[in-house]
Amino acid sequence: MISSHNTRVRRRHLGVAAAAAGLLATLLTAAPAAAIPDPGDAPTQGKVSSAQRADVSSAVASGEIPGVDEIVHSDNIEHLTNIPKEALPGTNSDLAFQGRYAFAGNYDGFRIFDISNPKAPKTVAQVLCPGSQNDISVSGNLLFLSTDSSRSDNSCSSTTQPATEKSSWEGMKIFDISDKRNPKYVAAVETACGSHTHTLVPERRNVYVYVSSYSPNAAYPDCQPPHDGISVIKVPRYAPEKAALVGFPVLFPGEGPDGGGNPGGPTNPGVSKTTGCHDITVLPSKDLAAGACMGDGILFDIDDPERPKVIDRVQDNVNFAFWHSATFNQSANKVVFTDELGGGSGATCNAEIGPNRGADGIYDIVGKGDKRKLVFRSYYKIDRHQAATENCVAHNGSLIPVKGRDIMVQAWYQGGISVWEFTDSRKPREIAYFERGPLSTTALTTGGSWSAYYYNGYIYSNDIAKGFDVLKLDDRRTDQAKRVRMHELNVQTQPDYFDDFDRD
Template structure:
């Protein structure tokens, strides 16, 4: 375990504007879709910072405007109770899933299973080496699902990188049997067009449907041909996962979606979806699809139907993920400006880019529409060496309130309230200072999720963090006990709600 400590830091709100920030802003605007390659790859961002940027950051640390290198700070209502560093899997940490007393941590090199029966002392149960970024992870019953969105020589866990231009290359979904948590067994693989960047489970009694999100087709890729305007749907029999197969590839964007640049400069062209969140109890899903945000009906999980679609060609560069509120009358969409490889939490970028967009859902049935209400972005300044942008989060189950916890890479973890869609506000935070001042480095929390009374964060560089939130506004959530949680498959926390 690493040492845990707290330092109170006097913070100016969005007050650290580094010398090169204006130049970065211009680059992000002009570069268009190319700059919005989402999520760090096998080689995360490590661009050297200038001497003036380093001097600016050191001055900000001296003035207590930002925490020092690796220094931990947090609001009074949050406390750091545990950290488990990386061990055998040294790649980028990615998503997290939960089941009973276990947490399942994705990593570009495979996945790790923790026993979290004592949140203050997580214990490693198993580490599975199975390279193939980004290893987005979910669990349902005895099955674990792992996304491979990196071109590999074959579907085995001993595969090596191989160009996507070769027909024999493989990308897609892997399925493991986790009935024995100490010895997961690899049981099935399904190749999908353009791989599987992320996936979302729609569980039923006998079957599990998997919505596979992937994008960026290329005429040079035999298994990833344009156009690629939909998602792969896999049907997985619970008792015979080896019989899993693709049952459909519904087209979500018959018109091709957002064209991106030059029509919409600085916006990613839509060539598929990045992430989908489903709320099965309400038969709805929300898709964050590069240049578009969509709301669709999943009453028939094999035949999803788009109900409404929105774009933000002024402030959103890459629609990355989505979260419903419990009533399913709001969606929070995130914009991954800079593709998870740029420092965007500063004064020059401002509060509306690399942020969350809050949308109300109006109307009923097929007449439902999305109406933009406001943006939310952390207003705690970050150094220009810190990759920072809106990323993965989850609801905190408080009846009658809309509160969520969210990861912001090196911006840390934010707990914020969007009960009033037009006036979101942060109510708690936890963060570390820069991992270095010499390079723009991808680090910090990839995912931050609330599960059975604690916040669990998969830090890209530092490992698993466990955070305790003590606040009268969220104390009610401690009464909600979950048996399983895949955040992109949102549960109905209150059945009578």
């Protein structure tokens, strides 16, 4: 049982049944859109019924849920600080880490923090470079930034331009960060359908970049169907200006205009059609990767990084609407996949949607070599029901390195941050949490934690609206992790925590 800092939010029972039923029908039938609005847009606001508004107001007044922006958490988590947005007002996105620095993506560019004192991070640089969603990662002196919105050119002063125009640009941008106070833009590589996310496969002399993108359209000259694979970019470490596309491996071979991925509706109602991948996590120490690819989850071999080979593929046409991301456990015999039901803008953490949709799916990896299979074991979803005005669904998280146990921290947008254990694949359980009250009690407004990652003894979160949060977890089950010190962390390039890094 979790000791609660504020017991009135241990469980919430919110929502008008009829309105929630209407929301569920919408989520089941609508095709997932981009997870977050285009850069420069204000956070998404959606209408809620008068009955829902009254329900939310009543719940706040009675103490059933926290008030607007009120912070609540379990007793084993401490909120150390929040650094609000400054020069970059756009949507905050992903995080990466290197030494004493944290790198925070934002739809308007990226921000670099000095986190040598986690209680008082200092801004080192803010770089204006618009282009959703500015998914970010670092390797050595290089920083990588994804652009997944159609731009007038590849510069940091570009403007929005329709994807129907051949001259429009989307893809990967590369910066030199040898001087953290003065990052320099050094290269760009255009990729089909842009770069929604990317994953690094580092080698000694080169960095391979797996670019995930999706939703092709016959009207888009640079994003044509079928789009049934990933773009692979090769970046020479000491000559990044020579970065170039080296292949487009097909992961879903098949006949027809959309390749061989999940056909989605009407064959599989409520499930996204697979037209690419949303996110890939690699485990270089095991030459493995797991792909969350819209309507499919895949396991593949990356022994040859330019020619990944699919080992197994799974679907969940009952509960998973949009396969969003993946996390291996330390032993590489489990994968946690997330379902971003509603694209991240829906209020899906409630009794009506239930515990199995918009959740994590825990899969065991059984067998050896090319005969390995993904076998479903259970779902995990936070049980603190959120208001009808709070977007909430499973999103980005990372392992907390504890030998012999499988524990991770995970963002749930306005559902906050959950620390949970899946050592027993069939019986996942939460051990800590942190969250804020709704941004609004009158409209569905997009916000909350985009990414929550564990790095060198602390949890760091990039909140879409509120900025950069630092948390400290104090729990005997995770104390061992404080001794693991990492030199660099890109969560989608998952390390071997006990072989790759130092321990105090």
